[in-house]
Amino acid sequence: YTTLAEADPEVAKIVEDETWRQFSGLELIASENLTSLAVMEANGSMLTNKYSEGLPGARYYGGNEHIDILENLCRERALKAFNLDPKLWGVNVQPYSGSTANFAAFTALINPQDRIMGLGLPDGGHLTHGYYTAKKKITASSIYFQSFPYRVDPKTGLIDYEQLQVNAGLYKPRLVICGASAYPRDWDYARLRKIADANGSYLMSDMAHISGLVAAGENSSPFDFCDVVTTTTHKTLRGPRAGLIFFRKDKEADIEQRVNQAVFPACQGGPHNNTIAGIAVALKQAADPAFKTYAKQVVTNARAIAKVLSSHDYKLQTDGTDNHLVLWDLRPLGLTGSKVEKICDECHITVNKNAVSGDTSAQVPGGVRVGLAALTSRSMTEEHMDIVADFLHRAVQIALQAQKEAGTKLLKDFVTAYSGNGEASQQLAAL
Numbered sequence: 001y002t003t004l005a006e007a008d009p010e011v012a013k014i015v016e017d018e019t020w021r022q023f024s025g026l027e028l029i030a031s032e033n034l035t036s037l038a039v040m041e042a043n044g045s046m047l048t049n050k051y052s053e054g055l056p057g058a059r060y061y062g063g064n065e066h067i068d069i070l071e072n073l074c075r076e077r078a079l080k081a082f083n084l085d086p087k088l089w090g091v092n093v094q095p096y097s098g099s100t101a102n103f104a105a106f107t108a109l110i111n112p113q114d115r116i117m118g119l120g121l122p123d124g125g126h127l128t129h130g131y132y133t134a135k136k137k138i139t140a141s142s143i144y145f146q147s148f149p150y151r152v153d154p155k156t157g158l159i160d161y162e163q164l165q166v167n168a169g170l171y172k173p174r175l176v177i178c179g180a181s182a183y184p185r186d187w188d189y190a191r192l193r194k195i196a197d198a199n200g201s202y203l204m205s206d207m208a209h210i211s212g213l214v215a216a217g218e219n220s221s222p223f224d225f226c227d228v229v230t231t232t233t234h235k236t237l238r239g240p241r242a243g244l245i246f247f248r249k250d251k252e253a254d255i256e257q258r259v260n261q262a263v264f265p266a267c268q269g270g271p272h273n274n275t276i277a278g279i280a281v282a283l284k285q286a287a288d289p290a291f292k293t294y295a296k297q298v299v300t301n302a303r304a305i306a307k308v309l310s311s312h313d314y315k316l317q318t319d320g321t322d323n324h325l326v327l328w329d330l331r332p333l334g335l336t337g338s339k340v341e342k343i344c345d346e347c348h349i350t351v352n353k354n355a356v357s358g359d360t361s362a363q364v365p366g367g368v369r370v371g372l373a374a375l376t377s378r379s380m381t382e383e384h385m386d387i388v389a390d391f392l393h394r395a396v397q398i399a400l401q402a403q404k405e406a407g408t409k410l411l412k413d414f415v416t417a418y419s420g421n422g423e424a425s426q427q428l429a430a431l
């Protein structure tokens with residue numbers, strides 16, 4: 001074997017440049033994190049070469065004696081990381097990503113064209129929770145199922161559980177999905193369970209964003225109330241890019257078989273064993289007391305950012321946060337999230353534009369999402385958050401000043417000064 005640098009200097013250079021980008025700037029994308037070297041080593045290992053369709057002990061390929069040990073270890077660690085009794089809970093560790101985990105969970109639980117209710121995308125929900133627009137069914141979750149999203153209360157930004165209760169009573173969904181991509185507060189799982197029970201619905205949590213916080217006990221556990229819990233493994237959990245599906249075994253005798261068959265062969269082929277090795281490593285790390293300290297610091301940092309931004313009178317959805325992210329509503333300032341994202345990009349601060357409740361455009365939404373998982377992995381604490389929040393404040397002030405001067409010249413000058421990139425300033429003017 002030759003090294004990457006020898007075999008393909010072009011790709012090696014891209015990897016090096018991206019590595020430099022990740023460490024030279026401030027990474028504030030709420031769905032991202034910096035996984036450990038150990039996870040990356042496992043992820044880049046020889047295990048990528050192996051086919052192992054099926055489950056441990058029941059494969060469609062030979063030579064799986066080591067892979068079986070690995071997958072069993074990963075399953076054990078997944079249950080342990082979330083403090084689950086193996087008699088009550090099982091887990092499938094093969095999903096390639098959060099989206100495929102969700103679709104496999106739907107496939108296991110409900111039938112095509114059954115009704116689902118998830119949090120709407122503009123309210124913080126994820127695409128895979130049934131998103132569609134007036135013009136189009138956008139995702140498989142709305143193409144293959146009937147979807148009626150629930151909302152946050154536009155005044156408070158909090159989930160409108162009361163309206164959900166009323167609507168679920170009328171709509172009678174087979175499945176209620178909780179979990180979000182841009183919701184800064186903890187969930188009332190007990191209330192959701194009551195709503196699900198009143199309507200004969202399954203309750204599924206997609207805890208992708210907060211799973212590291214759940215493992216560490218920083219956010220409440222969906223396992224106390226849900227039938228199925230899915231997660232990605234690469235956000236606050238800090239593993240490789242993949243998904244997990246946990247299922248409660250004590251209510252339905254065949255649920256284990258349904259989930260496993262939904263993953264393979266219904267939705268996927270051979271598991272990515274290199275990734276499963278990475279997940280196993282991440283789960284070991286998540287069970288370590290040091291991870292609890294990390295997760296606690298993530299929440300402390302998010303709250304510290306929220307506090308500074310609020311002190312400047314900026315509007316934050318729900319006026320604060322219980323988790324790793326802050327959803328910043330820029331609409332009262334007359335700014336778009338896309339403009340602020342672009343300005344931050346030019347300063348090597350990576351945030352992402354995000355819809356806030358009431359937004360109609362995902363391309364030019366009214367907010368940005370700010371997440372603290374990655375910076376906390378770089379050992380930043382609340383003291384550093386004053387500086388980070390100040391950078392964000394300055395970026396927004398520049399955008400405002402430019403708008404006040406009724407033109408984009410200042411913005412262009414700013415971008416050109418920071419990046420020397422005329423093309424970037426033109427793009428910015430269009431946002």
Ligand code: PLP
Nearest residue numbers: 031097098099126180181208232
């Ligand atoms: N579920 C939630 C709540 C998410 O936020 C995301 C991605 O950000 C996903 C699922 C999809 O995960 P993936 O990108 O791994 O498919």
